[in-house]
Amino acid sequence: MHRRQFIKTTAHIAGYLYLFDLLQGCKSSNVHPIRLAPDAPYTMKYLRGHIGYFAERGGTIGWLSSKDGVVVVDAQFPEQARHLITEMSHLHKIPIETLINTHHHYDHTAGNIAFKNIAKQIIAHRNSLTNQQISARQRNVEDAQLYPNVLYDKTFQFYSGKESILLRHIGPAHTSGDTIVHFQNTNVVHMGDLVFNRRYPYIDRPAGANVQNWIEVLDRTLELFDRDTLYIFGHAGKGYDVIGDREDIKAMMAYLENLVQFGQKAIQQGTAIENLIAETKYIKGTESWDPGGLERNIEAIIYELSDHPD
Ligand SMILES: [Zn+2]
Incomplete structure (x- = not known):
């Protein structure tokens, strides 16, 4: 190539690359790594596109930022929710439009109050509201609640920017009011x-939990979503992640199936629940898990399988 021609071509390419970088920069300006203060007590990261997660204390928070506003899934506790809201205001100059509660447990909804006069709507399954009201009354913390103001029964769809968000309640599982957010x-x-990724789950029977149906709900989850689906989980055991894939759903399902089998066998053998708790170190397949919560899982499955009123 002639020297002058070479310089011209190179300059052209450099120009295009510069323009390309600029365009890329515009397109992905919201998806740079999030810079947190070095002593920040929380984790906040982008996961895919403009969706990320926040973890500090309580159930993992998911969020989406779009040109219409921010959508937040779950609220942890008030202090944690305020951390998230502050970080969001640094990241985006757009309002928080919607909060979704996946269920009523206070490590997911106590932080709702921090969204007062900030979020335009709080969406939850109808039973999640009822459960939250009952729980707040029992713990005498009704004043500290901010309740969902948009309720649904089976599915609820809405849009934020270009993202379509579908909420589903498949049936009683962890509680009677669980929502899966897609x-x-x-x-x-x-x-x-x-x-609960490789951790003994909380099975809230007074709030309508049902282990056998929980297995069905996870089975349906595997049918509804595909291999590309990225999942956010409420909790994870030590050494495991709150972000995962369908293998983690299968592991949770396998645990619940083993728990049901364990309960059926114990009932057949007529073992007293106190002896069962004293003698059981782990449920099949969970040898390496932290033992915290095992006792309550044993109690819950025996009560469920023997129609115990609690
Ligand atoms: Zn929960």
Whole structure:
């Protein structure tokens, strides 16, 4: 190539690359790594597209930022919710439009109050509201609640920017009011507490939990979503992540199936629940898990399988 021609071509390419970088920069200006203060007590990261998560204390928070506003899934506790709201205001100059509660447990809804006069709507399953009201009354913390103001029964769909968000309640599982949140275009799913990733789950029978149906709900989850789906889980055991894939859903399902089998066998053998708790170190397949919560899981499955009123 002639020297002058070479310089001209190179300059052209450099120009295009510069323009390309600029365009890329515009397109992805919201998806740079999030810079947190070095002593920040929380984790906040982008996961895919404009969807990310926040973890500090309580159930993992998911969020989406779009040109219409921010959508937040779950609220942890007031202090944690305020941390998230502050970080969001640094990241985006757009309002928080919607808060979704995956269920009523206070490590997911106590932070609702921090969204007062900030979020335009709080969406939850109808039973989540009832459960939250009962729980707040029992713990005498009704004043500290901010309740959902948009309720649904089976599914609820809305849009934020280009993202379509579909909420589903499949049936009683962790509680009677669980919601699965699907960011459909980006293919990210927040499972709430339907998955404790390799950790003994809380089975809230007084709030309508049902282990056998929980297995069905997870089975349906595997049918509804695909191999590309990225999941956010409410909690994870030590050394495991609150972000995962369908293998983690299968692991949770396998645990619940083993728990049911364990309960059926114990009932057949007529073992007293106190002896069962004293003698059991782990449920099949959970040898390496932290033992915290095992006792309550044993109690819950025996009560469920023997129709105990609690
Ligand atoms: Zn929960």
